[in-house]
Amino acid sequence: MDVYYNGEIAVTPALTESDAAVLRAATHLERTDATKEFFAAVAASPEPDLPYHAGLLEISEDREFIYPEEDESRHGFRVWLRLVIEHYLAPRGYVLNGEVTWEGEDRDDSGTIFVKENEVEAVDDLIFNAGPSWAPNNFADDHLKQAVRDLVDSADNTGCSPDLTVISSVFLENLRSRMPEF
Incomplete structure (x- = not known):
């Protein structure tokens, strides 16, 4: 199932060239000496499964932003983001903030991934039919x-x-x- 992402996550301080290289390799599922520590940390975590799809994260040229792959993509960006923050970036002193929206093929498959101070939360969009103008059904909990x-x-x-x-x-x-x- 395809999905379209839009947005970016700021990385503070900017990634070093070597950390950016490790991050690119890990999110492309390349098992090397440099990515060994990341994959071991994920395997030892309470949720040891990696996303099925690789290559969902891209890094800006100045290494100050992480963003989803352009154009048509696949689900898994939120999981990759959580894994790289928890098992690689946060332990190295990086702080991430930003948001990325997604829109899938299905009408009810959309929302926003929020990142604040390395906390990642995905919130599905709420689609509410307010009814016709002559009989509105305004939503309030x-x-x-x-x-x-x-x-x-x-x-x-x-x-x-x-x-x-x-x-x-x-x-x-x-x-x-x-x-x-x-």
């Missing part, structure tokens, strides 16, 4: 809906001018804690 209901129910304008209403600070803080930060 049940906890957020309840927090909004509680806040509205706490509204009281007793003793206030017509343009003022008092709400409970408890319910306001509850709503704030459930809102995503942008």
